[in-house]
Amino acid sequence: MTSKTLLTGPLLRYAGDPFRAPWQEVIGIDTDGAVLLQDGHIASLGTRAALIAAHPQAKHVRYSDSHLICPGFVDAHVHYPQTAIIASWGKRLIDWLNDYTFPEEMRLSDPTYAARIAARYLDLTLAHGTTTLASYCTIHPHSVDALFDAAATRGQRIVAGKTCMDRNAPEGLRDTAQSAYDDSKALIDRWHGRGRATYAITPRFSPTSTPEQLAALGALWRAYPDCLMQTHLSEQTDEIAWVEDLHPQARDYLDTYETQGLIGERAVFGHAIHLKPREIDRIAESGAALVHCPTSNTFIGSGLFDMAGLTRQAIPVGLATDTGGGSSFSMLRTMAAAYEIGQLRGTPLHAAQLIWLATAGSARSLHLQDRIGSLQPGNEADLTVLDLASTPAIAQRAAMAEDIWESLFATIMMGDDRAIADVWVGGQQWRKPN
Structure with a gap:
């Protein structure tokens, strides 16, 4: 029995x-x-x-x-490699990456350290009631193995992927278009659909991936269309200006992904604060999901997510801590920050909406609504x-x-x-x- x-x-x-x-x-x-x-x-x-x-x-x-x-709470956008640097003092996004994130991600080149951080991160988040999360790893394939292994030990459902970067990052954190494709493919074959694991093809964002790498990852996604694709979009105004300098031919930030085949129903874009009307329309048309990261957006000074306006377009929206740019491992604190941002925009959220975002909303953004949330x-x-x-x-x-x-x-x-x-x-x- x-x-x-x-x-x-x-x-x-x-x-x-x-x-x-x-x-x-x-x-x-x-x-x-x-x-x-x-x-x-x-x-x-x-x-x-x-x-x-x-x-x-x-x-x-x-x-x-x-x-x-x-x-169980579902955290739809995190960076487990940044566990040890959470709540580091006041930087804008690009400074944050250079001063805190990249040096710490270099440390995960050590498989033992990666395994220790993965275990620490999952235990910290489980203590806060988070049972599923979607994480960026580092460029090191063993950093993906470490997180999926630690999750399997705990019986958790996890979405994760190797972060791909071939420019504007330290030498020890750069791969190539070909190695990003090959490493990600091997990880998909090893992990996707095994137990409670879902693979997400993961270019960090357009500034750290050449068009050639984005195109390679777009081709990989076409070969494995049941994977998710996660990346960042329109987090800060100076980031958007950087994208415009790097991609002068693009119509907007979203277009840098769109032209390489990186938009669709199973795409998940983190932040999406400063979207242009065309981008909103295209996201809605494609069925892609957005993820609101309120503690990160206030901590790094990014801006105020338009929850009311974007949900009116029937765009799926999830909620996330974005650790370690976010300042807490807690989805409760994240819900509170989402309420506060709603107040600043004149559209406060009810407790029922907040907890739905942290559970069913995030599950839907990860295409897991028929399993969790x-x-x-x-x-x-x-x-x-x-x-x-x-x-x-x-x-x-x-x-x-x-x-x-x-x-x-x-x-x-x-x-x-x-x-x-x-x-x-x-x-x-x-x-x-x-």
């Missing part, structure tokens, strides 16, 4: 996209909820009494009314359980809340890893390493 685990307590449920319909119509919290986990998947959902009666032999984990059982029968059993009274400050605010949404919002705005009561990965309860 296969083992069954029954979790009972308030349960977050989705029936649609809160940016396409009023959130009250598509998101709800079942205060008498229960979810049955079996064989790494969600087997059933229902009321507490009904599922207890139907599965009396299941291991029963009871959560109190001050908890909320959620889908929502509590649905058949989905993989990745769950994060929030304690909505995790600290004295949060508890006293929750005690004054008129409903559970107010309590959740207080945890989003003030919560950290102490608010993560439990994490379930593939149906197994994750325990923080000693």
